[in-house]
Amino acid sequence: MALEVGDLIPHFTAKNTAGKDFDSSSCIGKKPVVIYFYPKDDTRICTQQACSFRDQYEDFKALGAEVIGISGDSVRSHQKFSAQYQLPFILLSDSDKNIRNLFGVPTNWLGLIPGRVTYVANKEGVIIMVFNSTSGTIHIKKALEALKNNL
Template sequence: MELKVGDRIPNFTAKDTDGNVFDSRDFVGKKALVIYFYPKDNTPGCTTQACGFRDQYEDFKDLGAEVIGISGDDVSSHQKFARQYKLPFILLSDNDRKIRRLFGVPSNMFGLLPGRVTYVTDRNGEIKMIFDSMMASKHIPIALKAIKKLAL
């Protein structure tokens, strides 16, 4: 079942880039979140998207939001990806695709490619914006605009 605007994000845990357990409950109630699901580390579109979020990360932080990237890659892949592109935000490993299913992120290209979807939540975990597009570079300005609206 797909999450929709107005739904609360479900509680979830996953391993972060350092191999530590990330718990969504440590963030909900404290800050707005930009949670973006992407297909795979070190692919052209995913690298463009990650670097776009990296380049605007301070803008998100200044508006009180945290950026979290989620893919099916394992922790060591995330470590290399984050190190190579100097990614300052959280990357989570969803290699069993449990979080992707929890959010209802659809697959693309006849189910062959994990979808690329960005969710923006307010500080209480309520989804305020969902953007589903394989156009990697479009996610950043749309997410930033949604976060700016929350900051007003």
């Protein structure tokens, strides 16, 4: 069942780009968060999306928010992707799809491609926006609007 506006972000753990365990309780319920699920590192639309989050990362930080990108790629893939595009935010490896399933992120294109969904939660961990679109760059605008409208 997919998470919706009004739901609490569930607890999860995953490996970050340093290969260390990331625990969602380190930021969920403490500050606003933007969690975006994307299909694959180093593909055209996913790279556009990540670079758009990078380019506006300071806007998110100014609103007190953390940005977390999640895909099924390996830690090694995330390390390369993050270094190549100088991504300042958290990338998490969800190779077993546990987090994707926990959030209920759908697949696209006849179930062949992992979905692209962005969740914005307030500092209490309550989801204030869910945006599902194959377009990468519009997620950033929608997430910033949601944060600004819920300060």
